[in-house]
Amino acid sequence: MSIKNATKKKEGGEQSFRAPIQLATPTGLKPEEVAQIAAAVNPLIADAFALYIKTKNFHWHLSGSHFREYHLLFDEHADSIFASIDPLAERVRRIGGTTLRSVSHVGELQTIGDDNRDYVAPDEMIAELIEDNLQIAERQRAAVEICESMRDTPTSNVLQDVLDQTERRIWFLYEVSQGGKNEL
Secondary structure (H helix, E strand, O other): OOOOOOEEEEOOEEEEOEOOHHHOOOOOOOHHHHHHHHHHHHHHHHHHHHHHHHHHHHHHOOOOOOHHHHHHHHHHHHHHHHHHHHHHHHHHHHOOEOOOOOHHHHHHHOOOOOOOOOOOOHHHHHHHHHHHHHHHHHHHHHHHHHHHHOOOHHHHHHHHHHHHHHHHHHHHHHHHHHOOOOOO
């Protein structure tokens, strides 16, 4: 789904992120602006849920010589990811849009792939998390641009804070992946 598109195909028709009248919070944004912002942010929320679960999966199923270091790192990263979900979802609601409703809704919108393998080597975990976070960072940047073009600076600001945390995770994962390669 293009993040510039305000709707997503669903069985039986189109799914809109516009709020029903009972949930339509008044805003200075036009309905089409709200719809485009929600269409940009909601998949990021779905990806945050997916990445949170993947990171916790790796946290729970880790083994090896760096167990303690990676176990704590993955837990810290999962907490950071989870902490991004509510501010983004509430921002969508605050401007008069709707957000995720269920696990199946997350599954419809997520772009981050699941990892259901029985065993993943720690270096593969790190590499996969780097790639996933890089993918999310790129989509967060695109969503920031959409919010700014729709005159929604507050949502852009929230996204920029979330992007900063994503870049922090990438930095830490990258440094761990180097495993002493950059030492003198």
